Amino acid sequence: MEIIGGKEVAMHSRPYMALIQKKDGLLCGGTLIKAKWVLTSARCYDKKLTVVLGAHSLSKPEKVKQTFTVKQLFPHSCFDNETGVNDLMLLELNITAQVNKFVSMLKLPKQFKDIETKTQCTVAGWGTTNAKNKVASDVLMEVNITVIDRRTCNEKYYHLNPVITDGMLCAGDKRGKKNSCKEDAGGPLICNNEFKAVTSFPPKSDCGKNPGIYTLLTPKHIQWIQEITGGDA
Template sequence: MQIYVWLLLPTVLLLPLGAWSGEIIGGRVAEPHSRPYMAFLSRETSTGPKMCGGFLVRKDFVLTAAHCAEGEITVFLGAHNISKWERSQQVIPARAKIPHPEYDEETDNNDIMLLQLRRKAKLTRWVKTIRLPCTDETVQPGKKCSVAGWGWTSADGEETSDILQEVDVVVMPEAACWSTPNGPDENYDPSTMLCAGDPDEGKNPSKGDSGGPLVCGRKAQGIVSCGFGNGTPLAVYTRVSTFIPWIHKTMKKLQP
């Protein structure tokens, strides 16, 4: 396995800035391995290597965003610094990609995907699953949550981080994403999306580390989906609780 890892790591190190699928703005370095559910997705696409985030929900399944489906995906678990090999890491190729059948790439609605791993992850102190919410569980506006990822740390894309970054955000009233400084967003659907950010301090995943979890308490309540651009300090997350029946049905169907 280590031979395979060392062959794969140069691909990660040589990625151009534009290949990163997200950014944590105004965040901080996460305590090493304090988020053992985090997954780093390396994607080999026809236009070059790209990346996304994700999170482990079962030993053999990672949850991420449907817009991360392009390319051959390799999953890094237990990573903190993705520019070097760490003994905590497990590297597992994806066996199958299952985007939600009603994902709409024009509106980003139903932006959720399950990755079935080629083999089960070994749960350790560095690699663990995260709890999911109950079906249709709600998160009240004002709730403080957090999001994490690897990637750009400045809005201009001039600074990057190989080390996991995290930032606190606040769940916003739906009206905040329906009507943004850039005008009303007709694509925002509160039944399948969550709105969160930090308008006061500008702390935000911006475009987000796509596919990473919005963690509220100890549950993954959202999946980083998209931002509004032009510096708007809000982002849209897929509302995980809406898709719990689909998640369980799909994982059961694909059991080995």
Template sequence: MLILILLPVAFLLPPGAGAGEIIGGRKAKPHSRPYMAYLQIKRGDKRSRCGGFLVSENFVLTAAHCNGNKITVCLGAHNIKQREPSQQKLSVRLRIPHPQYNRETHNNDIMLLQLEHKAKLNEQVGLIPLPPAHQGVQPGTVCSVAGWGRTSAHNKELPHKLREVYLKVLDDQTCLKYPGGTYSKYNTYTMMCVGDPKKSKGSFKGDSGGPLVCGKTAQGIVSWGPVSGSPPRVYTRVSTFIPWIQATMSRLQP
């Protein structure tokens, strides 16, 4: 097993939450984010999509609200409507949502997926480092998020090609003191407040579970926000969960 720990979306939503989409972004350079995973989710007779990211040869990290009865992971994808030679489609052996995940408060919105087989690492499929435990991201840091989610709160069409957008990390008080109590369930220990409220840029439906990348490290996971799609959006704070991630992966290794 190869694990990197370095220094430095879905429609299955909790009530009132909006999963991730890319609003105000651009098409990503093909295969420039080899860690990205496209998740096809079945829940009963419903189908949805989410993002995720490869953190080990046989583990993908995503959001707990992306859970379903069956999940198929596609790695090495840029255009998800084409059968690209780079794509690796893998079944999920185990879905491990955080044991304290709460659908009502969106707290602990993180899930590990153990793949049925190891991914074949190459130029199009690779790992992304995780941060050290409990290492925060300074407000003002510009990070990026990518996904195959909706490009507008009004346009329900989903893009075929990976899109990306750059966003600023905000201080916790921006979400805590936001007018109208929009973020009343915000938890400073497990969540990050991301995206300038004055700019129409952010993640939305279909991008949930994708990584917020700061430098070359996955610091956040697309989690929830206003159903209008307006920023700021809330991301799961990955560094808080490093002990759980490491312990879970170690326990499940053959």
């Protein structure tokens, strides 16, 4: 997904952000949740993934970057590519990340109240910054977006295809000028300073026009994460 209408993130201010690179050059985002585990979108699946932690720029070498291959991929067993339900995947890194001020974990939610309509949230990524421009951003970008009522999102933007379920979140900008899009998939959605959802899939049309869809982190999702990674997440 791309960041539309956003701004450059202060360098290394999001040390939990993971840059995921596919073998075809396409990008995804992710979140370091344990020193050897990254949470992302199941849509980012690829047989050969590279994970970079501590990154700000794509092109600059940056001594603080840590690069990994993926030992194992764990797409959610109930992920449905058509409906977008359970759009989550865990990546086990080949070695343990060195945690420091440039690379650190983001805590998973412990409270699971639904996110209220009109709540301001933030999403970040390295995707293109213009819906018509397919070139990835060289630096990490972020944008503030607003949660939209599911019924409104279903009727006005998606017309029940896909259906925005209780396990999803719809968020964007009523003026159609702020959003995430394709190459930001897998990155975290932060609401009220807490990790609440994972960027799922983009609108079927202009990313700047329609809101994005996010996978809410529910108690069942946290249980799945714990089962895969071992112990508390």
